[in-house]
Amino acid sequence: MPNLESEKVNRLTAIVVDDLLATRPGEKTLVVTDRAGMAENGDIVRQIVDRSREIGGEVLLVEMNDNPKKGGEYLPEAVQRMMPGQDILISLTRTTSAPLPHHRVPIGLIRTKKARGVFMVKRSRADLLDVSVLKADYPAMSLVADYWQRAFDAGETVRLTTPMGTDLTASIKGQPSHRSNFAHVPGRMSPVNWGEVYQGPVVGTTNGRAVIDGPVLGFDWPKEHLVLEIENGLVTRVSGDPEVSDALWKLICGTENGANIAEIALGINAKANEPSCNNFKKGLGRAHIAVGNGLVYNQNVDSDIHIDFIMLKPTIEIDGRVIVHDGRSTQHEQGTS
Numbered sequence: 451m452p453n454l455e456s457e458k459v460n461r462l463t464a465i466v467v468d469d470l471l472a473t474r475p476g477e478k479t480l481v482v483t484d485r486a487g488m489a490e491n492g493d494i495v496r497q498i499v500d501r502s503r504e505i506g507g508e509v510l511l512v513e514m515n516d517n518p519k520k521g522g523e524y525l526p527e528a529v530q531r532m533m534p535g536q537d538i539l540i541s542l543t544r545t546t547s548a549p550l551p552h553h554r555v556p557i558g559l560i561r562t563k564k565a566r567g568v569f570m571v572k573r574s575r576a577d578l579l580d581v582s583v584l585k586a587d588y589p590a591m592s593l594v595a596d597y598w599q600r601a602f603d604a605g606e607t608v609r610l611t612t613p614m615g616t617d618l619t620a621s622i623k624g625q626p627s628h629r630s631n632f633a634h635v636p637g638r639m640s641p642v643n644w645g646e647v648y649q650g651p652v653v654g655t656t657n658g659r660a661v662i663d664g665p666v667l668g669f670d671w672p673k674e675h676l677v678l679e680i681e682n683g684l685v686t687r688v689s690g691d692p693e694v695s696d697a698l699w700k701l702i703c704g705t706e707n708g709a710n711i712a713e714i715a716l717g718i719n720a721k722a723n724e725p726s727c728n729n730f731k732k733g734l735g736r737a738h739i740a741v742g743n744g745l746v747y748n749q750n751v752d753s754d755i756h757i758d759f760i761m762l763k764p765t766i767e768i769d770g771r772v773i774v775h776d777g778r779s780t781q782h783e784q785g786t787s
Contacts, residue, residue, distance in 0.1 A: 458579045463497040465583065466642060467505070470568050471538055472634040475506030479538040482529060485516045486544035490575050495542055507538075517545035521668060521701045522754035523552050523743070530555045537636075539567035547571035551639060552756045557745045563637035570642040572667070577729045582722040583643045591644050591718045594734070595629040597781045598647040598716055598773055602627035605768035608649065608714060610660075610737060612761050613776070614675060618658035618739070620651035620683075620714065622768075626748055630718065643722065643732055648715035650747025654683035656711040660739055662690070664760030665727040667740075669694050678739075678759065684709040685741055698757070702741060707753035712744035715758075716766065716774060730760060735777035737764035 467473050479502050483495050495511070502509045512532065517524035525548035533539060533555055541549035541556075550556040550569040559565040570578060577583075602608070606623040610616060630645025631638055662676040676690035676698070686709070688699045702708040715731070715738050722732035731738045742755035766774040773780055 455579075458584060459494055459497055461584050462494060462578060462642070463501050466498055466540065466568050466570075467501045470633055470640045470642070471566065472632070473502055473505050473507055473538065477507045477537040478535065479507050479509045479540060480532055480536040481509065481511045481540045482543065482549035483511070483513050483541075484543040484545050485513065487542050488513050490544060491542060491578065494578065498540060498542075519754065522705065523548040523756070525549055525553045525555065533559060534564070536565055539565055540569075541567070542570040544572060547756065551746045552743045554745055554752055560637060560639050566633040566636050567639045568633055568642055569639065573642070573728050574726060577724065577726055578642060580643070580722075580724055580729060582719050582724070582729060582732065585721060586644055586719065587721070588644065590720070591630065594718050594779055594781060595645065595647050597779065598718075599627045599629045601768045601771065601773045602647065602649050607769055608651070609767040610714060610739075611765045612661060612663070612737075613763055614661040614663050614761070616659065616661045616761055616764070618656060618660055618680065618714075620657070620711070621655035622649055622651055625650050625652055628747070643719065643729065645718045645732055646715045647718060648713055648747065650744055650749045651683070651711060651714060653710070653744070653749050653751060656680050656683045660759060660761065662759045663762050664736065664738070665725065665730055666694065666698070666760070667727045667731075667756075667758040669698065670727070671725065676759070680711060683711050685711070701755060701757075705742065705753060705755045707751050708742050708755050710742060710744055710749070710751045710753060711739060712742055712749060712751065712756065713738070713740035713747050713758075715740070716764070727758060727760065731758055735764070735774060735779065737761045737766065737774075
């Protein structure tokens, strides 16, 4: 009898090494995991290493300590020093997302087109082996992502509203838009589970309020909706579920640049419906904003935290043009040109 779990791991390995990265003979690959990641997903890590070597790659595997910072990010200097000179960076960590993408060293290598990579950070085994990864519909996601990314790239102002009371505006003038994509060439990185169209607002320009009716990265699903008040690009108040809001506010205030609005994003994956934040936020037509580290989004704002806040049924307007209405793309109404 075939082992279903083993088949899933084999498929995931092929997606990472062959599909998303198109790894070639002679390339140098650095795979970074942590103790928790290795304990939960060591077989996945080893298969990725073995498959990369089968192709003819030169592979280094680093298992670092778990993140000692509660709620922050962590990348030891020794690991940072290993990254320059690598063609490919692969991160599979449970306690931090710093090995890729949320740290200045790997992002610097990606942005200067000295490396490419795939990240599988802060994702459970269930997330990694979910249908949103193993049965992803890349052509469908690419079609939606192309439409939304073109709208962001051409725009100057974005407005995000939801039926729950979210109403945010921000400048995106001059800020490039990003999307989940294949990492076949230097300068690109891909999450293992596509995907998003993600946009960095101009620093200091986001204003309004966000009512969070979905999960929060690192805090799961609040028992009550959270409300974030935002002025001039900074969170100025968090209210709602007292247990979550108090802890969040303490973390945001206690972290340098923790209040920065770093990201506005839209999910593109129709199969991403599991309740964990890193899966659910990718769901087609869901929106999220993030606070903290904005380096991935072409902001010059570094921080030890990056926290996603998910919202349902968003409406997105770019310069007054609606590209998403109540979580549904207007692509077929307005065409794709």
